[in-house]
Amino acid sequence: MALLELQSVSKNFGGLRAVDEVSFQVEPGEIFGLIGPNGSGKTTIFNLINHFYPVSGGRVIFNGQDITGLKTHQICQRGIGRTFQVVKPLKRMSVIDNIIASAFLRHRSMGAARRAAEESMEFCALTHYAKQLARSLPIASRKRLEIARALATQPKLLLLDETAAGLNPSELDEAIELIKQIRESGITVIIVEHIMKVIMTISDRIHAINHGQTIAEGSPGEVARDPKVIEAYLGEETHAQSRGN
C-alpha cells in the first residue's frame, strides 16, 4: 500500500490555478522526487500535503487515512515532517533548543527530549553548534537544522523542500549523503528540487510538473528523456539565455 497518495489534488489562488488535478503515489522506503521549473507548483503541493493551505479539490491519503482536512500540527503528529524552502529556524533559540522543542512531540520529559535532540543533532552533524543561536548559523547548517528538527518528530514521511539550494559543491555532496542516510533509517522522502544533479542522483522515481499539471512520471532516466520535460526546462533555459545568462 502506498504511504502517501494524492488524488486529483488542486489549488486555486483567486483566479490562478496553481495546482491542477495532480495525482501520485509514494511507496514506503523510496525517495520520490518532484521536479519542475520555477513557479510550477512544487512547493504549493507540499503546502497542501502539510495543510498550510487547504486544498481546493482532491484528497490526500496518508497511511490509508484521509488527512485532507487535518490541521498542520495534526499532520505532523500523524508522521509527516517537512522542511521549508526558505528556512525557518527558531532564530533566538539555540540549535539544541530548536530540536528539543521539536522532540517534545514524542517525548514528554525534558531529559528524554534532550536525549532525542542530541541524537538528531549528531545524525545531522550539528553537535558542535549545539549552544549557538540558530540565527548565527551559516546557510548549509541552517538547512541541516531544518532537517534535524523535522527528524526529531520521528516522521514516517519527510518532505524536503529545495534542501540543496544555495549550497556549494562539497555541501551538496554532504546533503546527498544525509538524504541517503535518512532513507536508510527507514524514512520515506519526497524531495522537491530544482537542481538536476541532486534529484537525478538520489531519486528512485520522479514526478515532473509544469504550470501545476503533471507532465511526466517515471525513473530518473525516463523522465530526463521525456520530451515534455525537456521542453519545460529548455524553454526556461532559452528564456535565461535570451536575458544574457
Place this chain on the structure above:
Amino acid sequence: MEVFLQTLVAGVLKGGLYALIGMGMTLIMGVMGIINLAHGQMMMVAMYLTYVCFHYLGIDPYLALLISMPGLFLLGVAVQRFTLNPLLKVESLLPENQVLMTVGVGMVLTEICRFIFTSNYLSAKTGYSDDTFFIGGISFSVALTIAFLFAALLTAAMFWFLIKTDLGRSIRAVSQDEEAAALMGVNPARMRTLTMGLGASLVAAAGTLLLPIYYLFPDIGGPFTRRAFVITILGGLGSTVGAIFGGITLGLAEAMGATYIGMDFEEMVGLVIFILVLLFLPGGFKRLTKV
C-alpha cells in the same frame, strides 16, 4: 421617521469629519506599516492650536486651518524623524515597539498640553456655532455642515494629490512595494516622513473643524485615536476610499447608537464594530469591492 432622518443627517455629517481622521491614519498605516496611536493626540494639539488662534489672535477657526494644518504637518515630520525613524534600526524582541513609541509620543503630547492649558474643558464658540438651518423639517447644524463641506474639499484635494501629482504617486508606490519604488528612484525614508506629515495635517483639519461644535480637554485624544483605527480597519488598510466609507459608517453607527440605544453606547459602538470587522471581514470594505 423624522428622528431617523435627523440621526442620519447628523451621522453622515460627522462621518465626513471622521473620514478625514481615518484617511490620515490609513495613509500612515499603508505607507509605513505602523499604527499611529498618537493620532488622536495630534488632533488634540491641532485643536489647542486653533483655540489659541481663536481666543488670543481672534482668528476664525476655519481660517485657522491655514495655521493648524501646516503646524501639525511639521509636528508629524518631527515625530517621524526623531522618534520613529531611529526605531527602524533598533533590534528588539518585540516588533510592536513602533506602536509603543507612538503611545509614548501621545502621552507626552497630552501631558504637555495639560501642563500649558490645565485639564479644564475649553471651547471655541463662534457666532454661528450653535446656529441651525432647516431643510424639509430636518435641522442641520451650520457649523457641522460647513465642516463637512471643508472635509469634502480636503478629501477631494487629497485624492487629486495622490493620483495626479508625482509626489502623490511616489507615496502610493511606496505603500504598495517599497523596494520596487526605491529601485525606481523614490526615496522611501523621505516618503515616510512626508506621509506622516500629511496624515497629521489631515487629522489637524478634522480637529480644527470640530472645535466649534465640540469641547476641548487634554484627554480628548484617546477616543479619537480609537475611532481612527476603527475607521481604518473598517475601510481596509491603506485604502483612502475605504476610509471615507469607514468614516461615514462609523459616524452613522455612532449616531444611531446614541439615538436608539443610549448616549453611553457611543464609544462602545465603534469598538464592537471594530471587533466584528477584525473577525469577519479582515480586509475591511476594500475586501468587499474586490471579486
Place this chain on the structure above:
Amino acid sequence: MRGRIVALIALALLIVFPLEVKDAYYRHLMILVLMWMTIGTGWNVLAGYTGQVSFGAAAFFGVGAYTAGIISFKLGISAWWGMVLGGVACAIIAVPFGMITFPLRGAYFALGSLALGEIFRHIAIIWESLTEGMVGILIMQTFVSKLPYYYIALALAAASVLCVELVARSRLGYYFVSIREDQDAAASIGINTTRFKMISMTIHAVMTGLAGALYMNYMGFIDPEVVFSLHDISIMAILVGIVGGVGTIFGPLVGAFIMVAVQEVFRTAGFGTMKALSQFLGWNFLETLTKYIGMAHVLAFGVLVVVVIMVLPNGLVGDWKKLRRLFIRG
C-alpha cells in the same frame, strides 16, 4: 547560579522589609511594586515568551477586581474568596478573549486586545445593576494594618515568579517560545499553536486577575476608570515588561520596581527633596519647579517610554550586557 543567589537575597530582603520599615507610605509603595511584579510577570508570559503583545491586560485586572468586589458587596462573602473566584473568572474570560484575538497577527492583535479591554471598561460603566457603574464598589477592608496585605502580595508575586520559572524550562516554555519565533514552523513540528497560545493567555489572565482581586481587597474601593484603565493598567503592564526586559524572568521584577519608583519620584518631586532643598537654599524658584515637576509625572512617563524604547529596547535586564559595556567604556 549567580542569578539564583541574587534572587534569594532579594526575596530575603523583601520578607524582612516591612519588619524594618514601619512607615505606611513606603509599605504602600512596596505593595504596589509587588502587585506590579505579579502583573508584569503574567503579561510577560503572554508577550515576552509567547510573542503576543497584549494591550488589554486591564480587562483581566478589572474582572479580577470586580469579581472580588461584587462577591463581597452583593453577597457579603469575604473578598478573599473573591480572589479565588476572580482567578477562575479570568480563566473563563480568557477563552473568548483569546478566541477573538488569536486569529489576529502582530499589531492587529495589539489593537484587538486594546479594543477588548476598552469594551470591558464600557461594560463595567454601563452595566450598573452588576457593577454599580461609575459609582464604584466600596467594601470593608479585612485588615487595618498594611502588614498582612504586604505578605499576601509578596506570596502572590513569589508564586508567579516560581510558576514562570517552571514553565520556562518545561515543554510549555519551549512551545511558547517556538510560537513566538515562528508560528508556522511551530505548527510544522506538531505544536497546536491555538491551544498553547490559549494556555499562555490563561496564565496571563489568572495572574493579572489575582492581582486585581488583591487590589480590591487592599484598597477597598474600585471603579471602572481605575481598574479597567488603558493607561494606568494595560500600558503600565507593558512598560513594566519592556523597561525590565521582555522574555526574561527577572525583567518584570526590575521593571515593576523602576516604574513604581519613577511614578512616585515625579509625583512627589523626589520624595520632597526638592522642596527641602529649596527651603534650605531659600530659592523660591525651586519651589515652583517642584510644583511643576509634581504635575509632570505622567509627562515623564511618556518621555521614559520614548527613551527606553530607543535606547534599551530589550529592557534593563535584556540589554544588561549592552548597559554594562556603556558604563565600562565610558
